[in-house]
Amino acid sequence: ELRDLASKHPNLVLVKLDVANPSAITDAAKIVEGKLNGMGLNLLINNAGIYTPSSSLETADTEDMIRTYKTNAVGPMLMAQAFLPLLKKAAQASTEKGLSCSKAAIINISSIMGSIEKTPESFFKPVISYRCSKAALNMLTKCQALTYGKAGILCVALHPGWVKTDMGSQEADLTVDTSVRGLLSVLPTLSEKHSGTLLNWEGKAIPW
Numbered sequence: 783e784l785r786d787l788a789s790k791h792p793n794l795v796l797v798k799l800d801v802a803n804p805s806a807i808t809d810a811a812k813i814v815e816g817k818l819n820g821m822g823l824n825l826l827i828n829n830a831g832i833y834t835p836s837s838s839l840e841t842a843d844t845e846d847m848i849r850t851y852k853t854n855a856v857g858p859m860l861m862a863q864a865f866l867p868l869l870k871k872a873a874q875a876s877t878e879k880g881l882s883c884s885k886a887a888i889i890n891i892s893s894i895m896g897s898i899e900k901t902p903e904s905f906f907k908p909v910i911s912y913r914c915s916k917a918a919l920n921m922l923t924k925c926q927a928l929t930y931g932k933a934g935i936l937c938v939a940l941h942p943g944w945v946k947t948d949m950g951s952q953e954a955d956l957t958v959d960t961s962v963r964g965l966l967s968v969l970p971t972l973s974e975k976h977s978g979t980l981l982n983w984e985g986k987a988i989p990w
Contacts, residue, residue: 787883800828801857802849811864822872825969826865828858829868854915858890859922866930868929873934880976881936888926889969892980893941896920899989920980920990927978934981938972939980940965956983 788794795817799810813824832853834846862869873886883889894900895909896916920939927937942965943956964983971985978990 786940801828801861801870802852807857807860807864811868815864815868818868822864822875823885824870824872824885825889826861826869826885829891829894830854830857831891833909833912835907838908839910842910847914850915851918852910854912855918855922858919861989862926862930864887866935869930869935870933873961876934880944881931881934881972881977883936883969883972885936887933887936887938887972888923888930890919890923890926890937890939892919892923892941894918894941894982894988896939897980897988897990913923917949923980925977931977936972936974936977938976938978940968941980941982943983 784796788796788964797813800806830853832850837846869886876885878885893916895904895913923937923939930937942961961983968985982988
């Protein structure tokens with residue numbers, strides 16, 4: 783489907799990337815840099831995520847935890863490191879004041895399941911490894927905001943909702959279209975006041 787879309791839109795470039803593989807991240811950053819022809823990168827969205835539905839306090843093991851962390855928390859950290867020079871370049875070239883997605887931004891696709899305060903509401907699905915990895919991703923986003931904000935880069939975590947995907951299953955509340963349209967409407971509204979926060983697909987704050 784992606785290849786079909788790219789064939790119809792010449793401005794869409796597909797780059798092979800496995801966020802669990804550090805060398806693949808480095809290679810992807812080099813390819814993107816070449817495609818940008820000296821320009822900076824305005825927006826990095828870390829969307830890759832994995833989920834073990836059966837992960838409970840009884841069944842979660844070392845392999846499950848490490849595999850999930852590697853993709854859901856370590857991957858976004860390494861992605862930001864690799865693409866940071868390009869994001870900084872975009873921020874420096876921008877004439878906009880403050881922080882925004884059109885200037886330079888890192889958007890981490892997180893989850894309400896990473897919210898410690900909200901856990902009791904959804905604990906009918908324990909998914910321990912996923913919850914812990916998303917809580918780690920939320921902390922990463924806050925740390926990135928405090929660090930990269932000084933370079934003019936906005937860092938925000940977004941919860942797309944419970945979406946009808948392979949991961950979310952058909953039990954989920956939202957269609958892909960509803961979630962994506964919501965996220966796309968939130969992105970242009972983000973500013974420095976949202977830096978380091980966790981918001982849902984409607985732009986509403988979720989407690990840590």
